[in-house]
Amino acid sequence: MRYISTRGQAPVRDFSGVLLAGLAEDGGLYMPQSWPSFSADDLRAMRGLPYADLAARVMTPFMAGSIDPDTILRLCRDSYAGFASKAVVPLVQLDSNLWTQELFHGPTLAFKDMALQLVGRLFDHVLNQRNERVTIVGATSGDTGSAAIEACAGRERVDICILHPEGRTSDVQRRQMTTVLAANVKNLAVAGTFDDCQDLVKAMFADVPFRSDVHLSAVNSINWARILGQIPYYVAAAIALGAPDREVDFAVPTGNFGNVLAAYAARRIGVPIGRLVVASNRNDILTRFLAANDMSVNGVEPSLSPSMDIQVSSNFERLLFELLDRDAAATASTMTEFRRTGKMPVSDAAWQRATALFTGFRLGDDETLAAIRALHAASGYLADPHSIIGIEAAAALGRPGTPIVAEATAHPAKFPDAIEQAIGIRPPLPTHLADLYEREERYSCVPADLSAIEAEVRALVARNAA
Numbered sequence: 001m002r003y004i005s006t007r008g009q010a011p012v013r014d015f016s017g018v019l020l021a022g023l024a025e026d027g028g029l030y031m032p033q034s035w036p037s038f039s040a041d042d043l044r045a046m047r048g049l050p051y052a053d054l055a056a057r058v059m060t061p062f063m064a065g066s067i068d069p070d071t072i073l074r075l076c077r078d079s080y081a082g083f084a085s086k087a088v089v090p091l092v093q094l095d096s097n098l099w100t101q102e103l104f105h106g107p108t109l110a111f112k113d114m115a116l117q118l119v120g121r122l123f124d125h126v127l128n129q130r131n132e133r134v135t136i137v138g139a140t141s142g143d144t145g146s147a148a149i150e151a152c153a154g155r156e157r158v159d160i161c162i163l164h165p166e167g168r169t170s171d172v173q174r175r176q177m178t179t180v181l182a183a184n185v186k187n188l189a190v191a192g193t194f195d196d197c198q199d200l201v202k203a204m205f206a207d208v209p210f211r212s213d214v215h216l217s218a219v220n221s222i223n224w225a226r227i228l229g230q231i232p233y234y235v236a237a238a239i240a241l242g243a244p245d246r247e248v249d250f251a252v253p254t255g256n257f258g259n260v261l262a263a264y265a266a267r268r269i270g271v272p273i274g275r276l277v278v279a280s281n282r283n284d285i286l287t288r289f290l291a292a293n294d295m296s297v298n299g300v301e302p303s304l305s306p307s308m309d310i311q312v313s314s315n316f317e318r319l320l321f322e323l324l325d326r327d328a329a330a331t332a333s334t335m336t337e338f339r340r341t342g343k344m345p346v347s348d349a350a351w352q353r354a355t356a357l358f359t360g361f362r363l364g365d366d367e368t369l370a371a372i373r374a375l376h377a378a379s380g381y382l383a384d385p386h387s388i389i390g391i392e393a394a395a396a397l398g399r400p401g402t403p404i405v406a407e408a409t410a411h412p413a414k415f416p417d418a419i420e421q422a423i424g425i426r427p428p429l430p431t432h433l434a435d436l437y438e439r440e441e442r443y444s445c446v447p448a449d450l451s452a453i454e455a456e457v458r459a460l461v462a463r464n465a466a
């Protein structure tokens, strides 16, 4: 399988190359050159498979020529073995035609684990073959940092250093990062804001000698491997609810458009998905686009669902490329215009192709709290402030006769303050994290200063190279 950039000016790569490269050199995002195709019989043959085995089957054609099927199966089994649910991604029925699929049974209680647990192992495998090492750096306001750390902890070929703003993440979020004591993990508490942390990471990538000395890399959400690791659970849910013999719809709480893009990919490879509901909080750029072809930047407002607080959805470019019939020049010029003016010029024809499949939905903070409360009162089910937006979207936009699955992206215990506001009770941590507050923490406090931070990264690399 070969991968091409959405902007058409970067080298064509195989899967391993795309995994290590992340962003393409022309600023575009990698996409498979053609979509693999699963027949109705292929899908039927996956009924009843354990999740890891199904995931390996779905992902194998995407890695063809880079990673052999036995290795893929081994890495998938290893990635999901530690999940707190034996089903890995269990479906819970909430109404006659409405299910939620829980994607939060991994080590950090959020759906990012679904792809990142695999991505960490893929890095190790590919770097072993090449006899190389990399250093992952990243900035976090709390959520993605822990998933990246859990993905890399103890890997042989990877060091990871995550910057968080000192005193500005929640206790749960900080402890999920700082209690990981593996020798290849370093947490830096930066005296500054999240934006300072992000600027420092950018500055490390811009420092070319440093970047090549430590083999800097990232695992951010534009990496194709992260999308790929999210496709199988759509296939699993659809098959469990009757695919390929019945159409299934999905509602997805959305930020950077990575999760819902994976649903789109599942449809492209042959899963009969009828409608995709793109669920947003008050940061509703995607809802405005789908309602009125208005993709215009408004600035980010904080909400109760912080992982969906985005200004621009970075993975939308991949859908745009598809809507434009894979015309890379048109994709590049549309993105340039969007960056220049803050408004994306999408032709009526392309917009209509989008709205034929995708429907937007928006839920504000007050409605989010009310919905958590109402669902809990009616059924005892407790949804986190991200997942509830998908559930409300599914309830509002489900179609009679077609099952709809709302993706649940975080465990309620990850957002105890919002849950307490909604129902007056702080949800307990699940058993595998119950002792989080007793665990030893390890992190270094540093000033928001590039040379101080680069020295920390060099020390980490030197320690593990030895």
Ligand SMILES: *Cc1c(COP(=O)(O)O)cnc(C)c1O
Pocket (backbone or CB within 6 Å): 110, 111, 112, 143, 221, 253, 254, 255, 256, 257, 258, 259, 260, 307, 308, 386, 409, 410
């Ligand atoms: C990252 C995240 C999202 C948004 O997912 P995207 O792939 O960026 O659209 C939603 N909910 C939670 C809990 C997340 O961590």
